[in-house]
Amino acid sequence: MSQDMIVVLDFGSQYTHLIKVAFDSIGVPTEIVPADLKYRDYVRDGGRQLKGVVFSGGASSVKLNEIAFDRDWLETGLPVLGLCYGHQLLASLYGGSVGKEQSEFGDTKVDVLETGELFAGVQQRQITVWMSHNDSVLSVPDAFRVIARSASGAIAALEDPKRRLYSLQFHPEVSHTESGTAMLTNFAFRICGAQPAQKWTPQAFVEQKIPEIKAFVKDRRIIVGLSGGVDSYVMTKLIRRSVDKDQLIAIYVDSGLMPTQTEFEVERFCADNDIHLQVIREADRFFGDLTGVTESFQKCRVIGKAFIDAFEVVAKQQRAEVFAQGTIWSDVVESGVTKFSSQIKPHHNVGGLPERLNFDMMEPLRYLFKDQVRKIGAYFDLPDYVVHKKVFPGPGFAIRVQGEVTRERVALVRQSTEIVEDVINNSPVSRDVWMAFSILVDVPSLGVKGDKHVKNEQAIVIRAVESTNSMTANFSRKVFPYLAEISKKITDQMEIGRVVYDITDKPPATIEWQ
Known part of the structure; x- marks a missing residue:
């Protein structure tokens, strides 16, 4: 019927x-x-x-x-x-x-x-x-x-x-x-006079997806790209429920572009969920490939290729024939891959992929949005650090550094972001804020410190938004009481001469600056 x-x-x-x-x-x-x-x-x-x-x-x-x-x-x-x-x-x-x-x-x-x-x-x-x-x-x-x-x-x-x-x-x-x-x-x-059918639920999605994953993987080995974001955590848990332990290997690529705590959280997650984890040290490769690259689309392509190259090496070593990544629908849409859509930005795991891969690709969350992924995580009883993980871009801090990406500039945006997150995440408005982070803009700033003019210090933009699925977002007014504290800590602790706040919604702006 x-x-x-x-x-x-x-x-x-x-x-x-x-x-x-x-x-x-x-x-x-x-x-x-x-x-x-x-x-x-x-x-x-x-x-x-x-x-x-x-x-x-x-x-x-x-x-x-x-x-x-x-x-x-x-x-x-x-x-x-x-x-x-x-x-x-x-x-x-x-x-x-x-x-x-x-x-x-x-x-x-x-x-x-x-x-x-x-x-x-x-x-x-x-x-x-x-x-x-x-x-x-x-x-x-x-x-x-x-x-x-x-x-x-x-x-x-x-x-x-x-x-x-x-x-x-x-x-x-x-x-x-x-x-x-x-x-x-x-x-x-x-x-229209339609009659209601079954509503989408995380349980129904999981019960439908597990047999599909089993049928796709069969008895082959599978590696998953575990980035430390909620999408990759939930995807990995879903696949672990679908295949035997010895079939699955989670790969965390240390690109040098991620938050300080990410690797620790990935190790904790894999230990708690009985998942084999392999950490690949590739920071030198990523920074080397990004040398001289200033255009944001090209950054994503370079980073995407570096990730895939690393995964292909591991796949060959482990004789894995299937690769899974936590792509969701907002990644796909913003990369402009639907027939009449406009490209907003090439996500590293969509626009950065080579045309030919040496393994079969699987993206079990591809048609979901972030809020649906979080519901699946809650259905799996995953901990708060997974389910309520703040959104972080797959290409890492590289797309929050305007201009060339260097270790020194990434260190600045990482430290300033940690200050932003420390203040916001310990405030009563933490759950209301979808993302709160900093962008290192390629603009020198004249400052005054210790009664002296300070030339060529950096400028930082603070961005905090409220959203449910990242397709739309409002800049957060709820963080206003905390901006002075954020600015003071950044300028006191870092060689930053100016801090400004972005008050633009999406649309017309994107959430990230690049």
């Missing part, structure tokens, strides 16, 4: 997979397909009880007409929900106009003018939503009505109930949008 399903046409949004996560959370299966897929090719496979269609956001402009969209999707009579780019596309296809009027990014106030069907049950007349757009709908198509506007006057929501067409300029799938889940619930159940 087929389940009710909603299909998501992916126009390249960084948040497309969040749409799936949101619908999964309310028990509605979804399928993501490229936006240029023809309707007849989709239904040819059969076996689906399709109840509705979602047009995702995207990096392109409707005015450029870069994506070949099949209008047969609109002739099905199925309810359609357009989000961001999809909102503008619907308006354009039905005779409205789209153009550059008012860009909006991040938290934005929206006035609900009519409850309509999408906003049924939403009590507030003004809500905070997550915007990320340059173009706007300038004129309303016939038979559509405006049911919400942003504070700037931009058309934030449209609906045509007779033709069952609905659109939102903002992203209800993003956790920052108030009542976003209610809007998607209204679309799925009230408008």
